[in-house]
Amino acid sequence: MAKAPTVQDVARAAGVSRQTVSNVLNAPDIVREPTRERVQAAIVELGYRPHAAARRLRTRRSSTIGVRLDPYAGGISGVVLDRFVHALTERAGDRGMRVLLYAARTPGEEIDRIGDLVDGGEIDAVVLTGTSHEDTRTAWLQDRAVPFVAFGRPWRSGDGARPAHAWADVDGAAGTRAATRHLLGTAGSRIAFLGWPTGSGTGDDRARGWLEAMADAGAEGPRWHTEESLGLARELTAAALAEDPGVDGIVCVSDSLAIGAHLAATGLGRPELPVVGFDNTPAAEALGLSSVEQLPEQVAAGVLDLLMGPTGSAVVHRSPQDDPAYVLVEPRLVVRAPADPVG
Amino acid sequence: MAKAPTVQDVARAAGVSRQTVSNVLNAPDIVREPTRERVQAAIVELGYRPHAAARRLRTRRSSTIGVRLDPYAGGISGVVLDRFVHALTERAGDRGMRVLLYAARTPGEEIDRIGDLVDGGEIDAVVLTGTSHEDTRTAWLQDRAVPFVAFGRPWRSGDGARPAHAWADVDGAAGTRAATRHLLGTAGSRIAFLGWPTGSGTGDDRARGWLEAMADAGAEGPRWHTEESLGLARELTAAALAEDPGVDGIVCVSDSLAIGAHLAATGLGRPELPVVGFDNTPAAEALGLSSVEQLPEQVAAGVLDLLMGPTGSAVVHRSPQDDPAYVLVEPRLVVRAPADPVG
DNA sequence: GAACCGATTTTGAACGATCAAATTCTGTGC
DNA sequence: GCACAGAATTTGATCGTTCAAAATCGGTTC
Incomplete structure (x- = not known):
């Protein structure tokens, strides 16, 4: 198994420079048609795939979202959370994003974990699940300016001291x-x-x-x-x-x-x-x-819109004074007739 | 918010070189006691966290495991898979590993996804769920020499042409x-x-x-x-x-x-x-x-042992001629008396 | 006290991508 | 034919870490 090709290899094969290859990948519109085609052919021929770590190091973006997978239903039932995380992964993938899981037993531990992941450049944003009254996590995330969206409304006691954060929920x-x-x-x-x-x-x-x-x-x-x-x-x-x-x-x-x-x-x-x-x-x-x-799939879509804007492919930092954005998904009533009785 | 400190900053603060800081982190035993303490103090004082992307780039290891979260139960029931993934995340974290999700609708699509993630250096290994007869994924992973463990036995039709792969399952x-x-x-x-x-x-x-x-x-x-x-x-x-x-x-x-x-x-x-x-x-x-x-928690532990060895902190490549390693977890019978009848 | 050995620490280079600035094309106007 | 503007492309530097090799330290031995 030969060493994986780099931009340099592709550039050589296509007779262009590193940066042009990079541009074909990240800003195709500024590269002239024939050049772009030549580069793309070389990419396919060599089977080139960008090395994520190098890109992350340079751009300071991980294109990754952190999610805590609840062990037990904490406000959001198991199946719903399951479908949500799945939909989030799927839609995030379509937008060039990945979903990284982390585990934590307590809010404090969760904050530590998020801190590690954010400072280590492993995630750009967090999706919180199971928000509660006076959630310590949201305040911490706001102070640290970590982009996040909650699945679940901020059930705050109306003090209003804190600016509201973005959230998505089922109505x-x-x-x-x-x-x-x-x-x-x-x-x-x-x-x-x-x-x-x-x-x-x-x-x-x-x-x-x-x-x-x-x-x-x-x-x-x-x-x-x-x-x-x-x-x-x-x-x-x-x-x-x-x-x-x-x-x-x-x-x-x-x-x-x-x-x-x-x-x-x-x-x-x-x-x-x-x-x-x-x-x-x-x-x-x-x-x-x-x-x-x-419909957790729609909640997931809403979460991504709040995090990245309606069409963006990167996490958007929103300032605290922005309107508290949210998405409220209307659920669907499934009508059935009961099966024949037991007794 | 000041720029995040690097090894260089820590080194300066502790009066040592970059590499010594790196050694304190990765091979503490080769650093002399007093030096180590000085460096550790500086790390704490500056709140230093290693930048994952830089480390990955240099070491060519992502310390990340890829898992596909099934949308619907594919052989493994929802709750079981849930508990499994959660336990996997938790135990992987203890071993310095992360869990990255990916979505795929078909085995072919799953193979593409894994290819992207592996070549991009985003994951070191894969945990397969819901293995079936004549699974196309296992053969591909073996050919590509991607380390993996399956949750679920290889229900193979006994042809034996392929060497067996590692797996963990419930008995x-x-x-x-x-x-x-x-x-x-x-x-x-x-x-x-x-x-x-x-x-x-x-x-x-x-x-x-x-x-x-x-x-x-x-x-x-x-x-x-x-x-x-x-x-x-x-x-x-x-x-x-x-x-x-x-x-x-x-x-x-x-x-x-x-x-x-x-x-x-x-x-x-x-x-x-x-x-x-x-x-x-x-x-x-x-x-x-x-x-x-x-007991999906035990399966998760088994999967990690198979992937990293009983105590290791990195994924171990196993050669095809190795004995087909596996872990079979014995389930537990929960005895109950039925609730008072309905009729 | 010089030579030597192992333990400890430092230095230079590299991982593979993108940013920023410099350079080369291309086409237009006069 | 020449100057010029904008588009397209290239070059040099850089992100933060660890590897590999070189340098230094500390203690023995003769």
């Missing part, structure tokens, strides 16, 4: 609003909401969609809360439905809770009670439950 | 064997197996564990097959159980099928019929089903 309220309207139009007016305990940004956002749709329609329905647990959801729903049999449908904050609710309804002899979940997981599909599907 | 047969023995010991002797259609390496491997355990015990039980679908599993199991009510327990090739089987049994008024799944997904946990848990 949870729009999802539950659509789900609620669907049930109002097809099942009846008494639609319940089964959510997480208040306080989580994501959960409250989804609850809001139900609230608004109910208010718009002048309808009323009970609101139940429980932890993210199929078993708990089942017990809670069974009790609540027994007490309040007039419920015509249930909008749930997640598929797990929806499955719990569905099992409870089935157990009470009401397998046809419409239940809508959130995330459109394979389990919901298998049981024939309707669900709100997030 | 599916051991998992179903344990599950079968558990049911034989606690439920009865007529244990059924619910698997995928024969022909998939993974599925056949898991079936083998059941077969062997049954043969060892001199027991007999029916063997059913269906696609990976909860709904199909439920229908099939319902029909089969109605016809063959003597079944004492069911070992399943996946959690989805196990849940289908459990729902079928519950529907027939036998909610307590022991069913064991595979993958230990949250759904199985929620329903209180026993399941075989893969």
Whole structure:
């Protein structure tokens, strides 16, 4: 296996200088047609590939984005994060960018990691996942002027001391609003909401969609809360439905809770009670439950636009006084008829 | 923000030469104690971080491993792959390695991607996921002498023309064997197996564990097959159980099928019929089903050992005539009692 | 005290690309 | 035919690190 060819080799083969080869690669429009063709032929013939490290060293750009792969769902469910990272990798590749993973157990550790990677010139930007109230990471990144975009809204307590940062997220309220309207139009007016305990940004956002749709329609329905647990959801729903049999449908904050609710309804002899979940997981599909599907692919596209501009091929530094840019993706309601009941 | 310090700056601050600083970083043992301390102090004081690109350029090593993140489960289920990639990132980091993602829709495209990354000096090695019969990727990697390890066995058709490659995998047969023995010991002797259609390496491997355990015990039980679908599993199991009510327990090739089987049994008024799944997904946990848990963290550790040796901090090139090294991780049976029935 | 050896440290060169500035073309106007 | 402007191309320097070889240091030996 011969040594890999360099710009110099290509230049020699094409009878031009190093820099012209470089220009053909990076600014083709300033090279005259015949020259460009000769160089391109030489590139193909020699099988030349630019050496990334040399380019990085000279340009001080790594064309790489860092992402932390969550070990456990931290606000963003496993499948959603998976699809997001995959889409991000794919679209980043189309724009000449790479995605580098890093691991961290705590926000502090994550900051250390990012510091290493940024100072070492390994990444140009970061995509944060699972943002929370008073996130220490965002402040640090802003102070260090590291370009970043968060997947998830800044659930800030409205102090406004810090300038907002760029983010992309799924419009949870729009999802539950659509789900609620669907049930109002097809099942009846008494639609319940089964959510997480208040306080989580994501959960409250989804609850809001139900609230608004109910208010718009002048309808009323009970609101139940429980932890993210199929078993708990089942017990809670069974009790609540027994007490309040007039419920015509249930909008749930997640598929797990929806499955719990569905099992409870089935157990009470009401397998046809419409239940809508959130995330459109394979389990919901298998049981024939309707669900709100997030579209992480679109979030990924939004993240890249925020990071690189609508068409750019390099990370853009945005100044703090820029408008807080964001992208809010509207999810899609997947309507299904429940499979034949168990009991 | 001042320019980042270089080895030169550190050298000046510590009153030594560039190379000595480099030695402190890469071969501390050849530097005299007092000198080393002085240099280390200067590193800390200046907040020096080596510039990765420069190092890569000089050493021709990127200390980076490429991994393709599957969009959909291709033989390896989503959660398992997730945990695997996460563990890989974490352990690679401990060894001074990074994990770079790449996207590809087809094996051919994947080969192109890997070619770009390897020739560009962006990655030193590749971890393949979802290997299949007659995998075109492995041959290409071997020809190009790109170090790689597969997560998943080479399900080769025994031609032996190609030297085997390194791989790490979960011992599916051991998992179903344990599950079968558990049911034989606690439920009865007529244990059924619910698997995928024969022909998939993974599925056949898991079936083998059941077969062997049954043969060892001199027991007999029916063997059913269906696609990976909860709904199909439920229908099939319902029909089969109605016809063959003597079944004492069911070992399943996946959690989805196990849940289908459990729902079928519950529907027939036998909610307590022991069913064991595979993958230990949250759904199985929620329903209180026993399941075989893969340990992708151990697979990740095995992959790194195969790639870098038991303690090394750089990728080791192995020659084709080396023994085909592999790591087979024994999964763990998680025993649960089913939650109270639905019907 | 000179010669010598191994351990430690320093110096010069190189990795392969792009930037910035200098140079050479090309075509136009008079 | 000559000066000139803009386009196209080339040249020299540089990014920050490590390799390879040369130089220096410290301690023994005779």
